[in-house]
Amino acid sequence: MFTWWAAVLASVVVAFPLMYQSAKAAFRSVDVNFEKAARTLGASEVRIFFTITVPLAWPGILAGLVLTFARALGEFGATLMVAGNIPGQTQTVPLAIYFAVESGDNTTAGVLVAVITVFSFAVIFWVNRWAKRRGNNSE
Amino acid sequence: MLEFQITKTLWYFDLELHVRIGNQILVLWGPSGSGKTTVLHCLAGLLKPSAGFIELNDRVLFSSDRKINVPARLRNTGYLFQDYALFSHMTVRHNVMYGLLKRKNRPGTDADVVELLKLFGVEHLADRYPGQLSGGEKQRVALARALAVQPELLLLDEPLNALDKNTRVSLRQEIKKIHRRWRIPFVLVTHNEEDAGFLGDEIVYLNRGRLFSPPSPATL
Numbered sequence: 001m002f003t004w005w006a007a008v009l010a011s012v013v014v015a016f017p018l019m020y021q022s023a024k025a026a027f028r029s030v031d032v033n034f035e036k037a038a039r040t041l042g043a044s045e046v047r048i049f050f051t052i053t054v055p056l057a058w059p060g061i062l063a064g065l066v067l068t069f070a071r072a073l074g075e076f077g078a079t080l081m082v083a084g085n086i087p088g089q090t091q092t093v094p095l096a097i098y099f100a101v102e103s104g105d106n107t108t109a110g111v112l113v114a115v116i117t118v119f120s121f122a123v124i125f126w127v128n129r130w131a132k133r134r135g136n137n138s139e
Numbered sequence: 140m141l142e143f144q145i146t147k148t149l150w151y152f153d154l155e156l157h158v159r160i161g162n163q164i165l166v167l168w169g170p171s172g173s174g175k176t177t178v179l180h181c182l183a184g185l186l187k188p189s190a191g192f193i194e195l196n197d198r199v200l201f202s203s204d205r206k207i208n209v210p211a212r213l214r215n216t217g218y219l220f221q222d223y224a225l226f227s228h229m230t231v232r233h234n235v236m237y238g239l240l241k242r243k244n245r246p247g248t249d250a251d252v253v254e255l256l257k258l259f260g261v262e263h264l265a266d267r268y269p270g271q272l273s274g275g276e277k278q279r280v281a282l283a284r285a286l287a288v289q290p291e292l293l294l295l296d297e298p299l300n301a302l303d304k305n306t307r308v309s310l311r312q313e314i315k316k317i318h319r320r321w322r323i324p325f326v327l328v329t330h331n332e333e334d335a336g337f338l339g340d341e342i343v344y345l346n347r348g349r350l351f352s353p354p355s356p357a358t359l
Contacts, residue, residue, distance in 0.1 A: 036185050037224040039211040041238030055228050
């Protein structure tokens, strides 16, 4: 409690269902015939998982990661409860914004909002570019 | 030599079949839903028959009496899937190479792959992805991949189904040619009478899981 690990744990707990759903859908979307074909070609189940299933499910897994990341980035309630708001230790950006506004420091809050917005856009931009490059390859 | 006698309980009927062939092409001919693909899955080890046995060149692949069920990856059978099931995230070269990498004693080399692709006239496609191939090209690549592992038995599920008439006729001849070259039993599934007549050394007619005596070749 009230360490940065607690903040991590809080984020993981609230974001996990998103990852679970996306990953499940991604794994389900892999054509079972690919796995069957690999089996007849002599591949072990472990090899099939890493060379067929995961690569083909990867776009979906990645989408889940982005969702999870976004959810964790904005996590507020659970973090405040279990990790508190100790500057330099457990203070996350959303908490810092909240308390900055509370204490009337709108400049700090504005800067933080700008930082987190730019950062989010950068991540999404990079992921999209990566996904597009990959898509072009396999077509 | 391939001999199998299998029963398999399916949703709507029981599959019952006893066949024995040499290094010939056995055609399972019958309407959709007659259990043809199930037979191939049982032979490949992707499905477990309810009872019976499967023997390939004196090797027991499955026996319900002796509780033997060799897993698919050790059966050494080539399987050509209806939709080809080419790995969409790998190039043609890596698709064909996939089955060769497991062999520790004689790892497959690039030269083997190229030679095999040449045999099927698709060596110029080695660095393409399956999504960039036509139906006939996919078919040839899938055949090359299935045969790369030097199988003792080749299973073909509706290999000519999705192709236009010209490609169909040329591939039919190609399958015959490959069969003569490889000299292993082929089991081919089709619902097309003409293909069955052209390709089959042995033709069995399958309906609702039962075997019917084949119509004489002359009527086909």
